[in-house]
Amino acid sequence: MQVYQTIREAAYEANMQLPALGLVLFTFGNVSAADRSKGLFAIKPSGIPYQELSPAKMVVVDFDGKTVDGALRPSSDTLTHAVLYKHWEDICGIAHTHSTYATAWAQSLRDIPVYGTTHADHNTVDIPCASPMSDEMISGDYELQTGYQILNTLTARGLSHQEIEMILIGNHGPFTWGATPAQAVYNSAVLENIAHMAHLTESINGTVGRLKESLIRKHYERKHGPQSYYGQ
Numbered sequence: 001m002q003v004y005q006t007i008r009e010a011a012y013e014a015n016m017q018l019p020a021l022g023l024v025l026f027t028f029g030n031v032s033a034a035d036r037s038k039g040l041f042a043i044k045p046s047g048i049p050y051q052e053l054s055p056a057k058m059v060v061v062d063f064d065g066k067t068v069d070g071a072l073r074p075s076s077d078t079l080t081h082a083v084l085y086k087h088w089e090d091i092c093g094i095a096h097t098h099s100t101y102a103t104a105w106a107q108s109l110r111d112i113p114v115y116g117t118t119h120a121d122h123n124t125v126d127i128p129c130a131s132p133m134s135d136e137m138i139s140g141d142y143e144l145q146t147g148y149q150i151l152n153t154l155t156a157r158g159l160s161h162q163e164i165e166m167i168l169i170g171n172h173g174p175f176t177w178g179a180t181p182a183q184a185v186y187n188s189a190v191l192e193n194i195a196h197m198a199h200l201t202e203s204i205n206g207t208v209g210r211l212k213e214s215l216i217r218k219h220y221e222r223k224h225g226p227q228s229y230y231g232q
Contacts, residue, residue, distance in 0.1 A: 027049055029095070032075075039062055039063055098186050109170045123220070124216050176191060
């Protein structure tokens with residue numbers, strides 16, 4: 001329906017950035033675009049190759065993950081997106097990939113430490129890796145529980161979704177979010193780049209220490225602080 005055209009186009013454009021940026025293979029990954037005024041989001045259909053996608057093929061669902069409009073089945077990760085949209089009212093985009101280096105850190109069950117200023121330009125904290133879900137959560141509504149695993153991990157660590165817009169799910173892969181679908185995709189690309197550089201850093205110097213706090217704060221504040229001035 002034409003009434004959903006805006007979020008369908010936003011979701012389509014964001015999804016097409018995933019293969020363009022080298023963040024997905026085949027049908028891996030998905031991005032959603034939310035319309036807060038309608039309480040709906042558009043998301044990539046399940047199992048459709050990227051080259052066959054179009055705005056019309058994006059599936060519109062509500063914040064409970066129920067299909068509102070669309071002929072195809074929505075992404076299998078739809079309920080994870082729905083949980084985050086219901087709990088974080090200021091985000092309008094979510095991305096999930098299986099990008100190589102970020103997923104490798106997730107499979108290694110490790111946070112990504114702040115090793116350099118590129119990381120600090122975007123986050124003042126290590127990128128968290130949520131523990132693998134319990135057997136009870138896995139055997140339940142798995143995709144729904146993945147959303148709660150993200151929420152619970154940030155809460156347990158005293159982090160807000162505004163403070164850090166990316167996370168690794170242990171044994172699984174990365175999720176990112178933002179004020180727009182484009183911002184969520186940007187965060188996915190940044191996360192993959194940081195994960196790659198962290199891997200190389202440890203391979204060059206296995207005893208390297210975390211970036212000192214003064215540099216972390218300086219680089220973050222000059223880009224995001226009240227008197228920010230940095231841009232490239």
